[in-house]
Amino acid sequence: MSPLRITVPASSANIGPGFDSVGVAVSCFLILDVSEQDRWEIRHKSSHLPTFAEYTDHFIYQIARRTAEYHNKELPACKVLVTSEIPLARGFGSSASAALAGIELANQLCDLNLSDSQKLKYGTEIEGHPDNIAPALFGGLMVTAVSHDDQVEYISVPGPELDLIAYIPETELKTEEARRILPENYSRGQAARASSVGNLMIASLLQGDYQLAGRMIELDSFHEPYRAPYIPNYQIIRREASQLGAYGSAISGAGPTMVSFAPKGYGPRIAKHMTTLLPEYKVMPIKIDSKGLQVERVNLQNTIVAE
Numbered sequence: 001m002s003p004l005r006i007t008v009p010a011s012s013a014n015i016g017p018g019f020d021s022v023g024v025a026v027s028c029f030l031i032l033d034v035s036e037q038d039r040w041e042i043r044h045k046s047s048h049l050p051t052f053a054e055y056t057d058h059f060i061y062q063i064a065r066r067t068a069e070y071h072n073k074e075l076p077a078c079k080v081l082v083t084s085e086i087p088l089a090r091g092f093g094s095s096a097s098a099a100l101a102g103i104e105l106a107n108q109l110c111d112l113n114l115s116d117s118q119k120l121k122y123g124t125e126i127e128g129h130p131d132n133i134a135p136a137l138f139g140g141l142m143v144t145a146v147s148h149d150d151q152v153e154y155i156s157v158p159g160p161e162l163d164l165i166a167y168i169p170e171t172e173l174k175t176e177e178a179r180r181i182l183p184e185n186y187s188r189g190q191a192a193r194a195s196s197v198g199n200l201m202i203a204s205l206l207q208g209d210y211q212l213a214g215r216m217i218e219l220d221s222f223h224e225p226y227r228a229p230y231i232p233n234y235q236i237i238r239r240e241a242s243q244l245g246a247y248g249s250a251i252s253g254a255g256p257t258m259v260s261f262a263p264k265g266y267g268p269r270i271a272k273h274m275t276t277l278l279p280e281y282k283v284m285p286i287k288i289d290s291k292g293l294q295v296e297r298v299n300l301q302n303t304i305v306a307e
């Protein structure tokens, strides 16, 4: 096998009322550089990645092995260099991107010829969130639904023409913890109201009515009101970003990062102001990634030779 590079973008899930269903890929990447050798070796090139004792303990290896075993195959030994720009446990789908990278690693090493639907299904079964897995796989803004037989249905929302600004605090919030805060059940009235807001958000995004989409983003009642008390500066970020011209701001995934959705060209100006307001945050204008999961053949100098 010639050396290859697997690139997976991060994702910002929910976008307010699209709870567990909607997500957008963002230009912040997890990269695996893979080459065959006679024993397994996994190395981290980014210092924030979790430590591990043996390669068999590594999350990405475990997902790859599970995927290979599901197809009655054994992973051949290889060297994997892991580089990541995705902050962990901040609401940028780092675990979904890592799960997808593991699935693709098995796909490539064992010639599984997995379809996109299979990758989406496996990723969702393993990680639990199609609203992260679908954008990381396909790029762009994705809407998903899980059917009764656990198939993941999906559709891509073209565009959207928006600048995104991320506010990443220093503190982590594990997705599992942020889900425990949420109610187990919603009344019929609550569910109808919350899904009507979600429906109108998607319809307005499809029409390019970003003002209306922004108002719907900030009207979520599925998860944001319950999580807001655990998200530092939640109200301040919404208010200040709106005053600077953003259409709306939402908790990214389960938080604690927040993301503003703004008119094209507004990103750098909003980011500059918010950096002053939130000096302890990493404030970044980010782009929507439109490519999703990529596999490239590389030569020994890590130059891409073919897709």
Ligand SMILES: Nc1ncnc2c1ncn2[C@@H]1O[C@H](COP(=O)(O)OP(=O)(O)O)[C@@H](O)[C@H]1O
Pocket: 030, 049, 050, 058, 059, 060, 082, 084, 087, 088, 089, 090, 091, 092, 093, 094, 095, 096, 098, 173, 174, 175, 176, 253, 254
């Ligand atoms: N590249 C990676 N390699 C190994 N483990 C990872 C990687 N990315 C994420 N993880 C695991 O996923 C956890 C974060 O997942 P989660 O709480 O769902 O937050 P999020 O997915 O929002 O970043 C990390 O603490 C780590 O255990």
Ligand SMILES: N[C@@H](CCOP(=O)(O)O)C(=O)O
Pocket: 011, 013, 014, 019, 020, 021, 090, 091, 092, 093, 094, 095, 129, 131, 132, 175, 178, 179, 223, 252, 253, 254, 255
């Ligand atoms: N819909 C999930 C999304 C979790 O995203 P993450 O990036 O925080 O892992 C939720 O809201 O719990």
